[in-house]
Amino acid sequence: MGLKFEANQPIYLQIMSNIRKQIASGIKKPGERIESVRELAIFYGVNPNTMQKALSELEREGYLFSERTTGRSVTTDTSLVEELKTLELNKVISTFVSEMKELGISKESLLEILKEFLINMEG
Numbered sequence: 001m002g003l004k005f006e007a008n009q010p011i012y013l014q015i016m017s018n019i020r021k022q023i024a025s026g027i028k029k030p031g032e033r034i035e036s037v038r039e040l041a042i043f044y045g046v047n048p049n050t051m052q053k054a055l056s057e058l059e060r061e062g063y064l065f066s067e068r069t070t071g072r073s074v075t076t077d078t079s080l081v082e083e084l085k086t087l088e089l090n091k092v093i094s095t096f097v098s099e100m101k102e103l104g105i106s107k108e109s110l111l112e113i114l115k116e117f118l119i120n121m122e123g
Contacts, residue, residue, distance in 0.1 A: 003015065003018055011050055012051075012057070015040075015044055015051065016054045016058055019034075019054070021088055024084045025085075030078055031073055031074060033071055033073045034055075034071070034072050034074065036071060037055060055072060062075055062077065063075050063084065
């Protein structure tokens with residue numbers, strides 16, 4: 001199985017999130033053909049109907065498009081991909097900052113901790 005599913009959210013939404021991240025990160029490139037519903041269903045270990053729902057929703061959102069002869073591909077709209085990247089980045093940052101607040105870390109301390117972390121990461 002390609003993804004460990006959480007019980008608190010429908011599987012098709014988790015698959016959609018995973019594919020969005022692949023598009024935003026450049027793993028799946030603009031215009032790139034994606035695997036068939038059956039191939040993806042096997043990879044994710046889900047029913048093909050679940051996979052079809054996830055892909056149809058991603059198509060409705062504009063991140064995928066279909067062509068009868070070649071199947072589904074990633075959007076070629078690079079501005080949409082950049083927008084998706086920004087949305088994904090904001091989700092990660094928002095979650096991180098919320099968790100730091102729960103730990104009682106102030107904004108100032110968080111900035112210092114991040115600076116130190118990034119400096120140590122480079123060296």
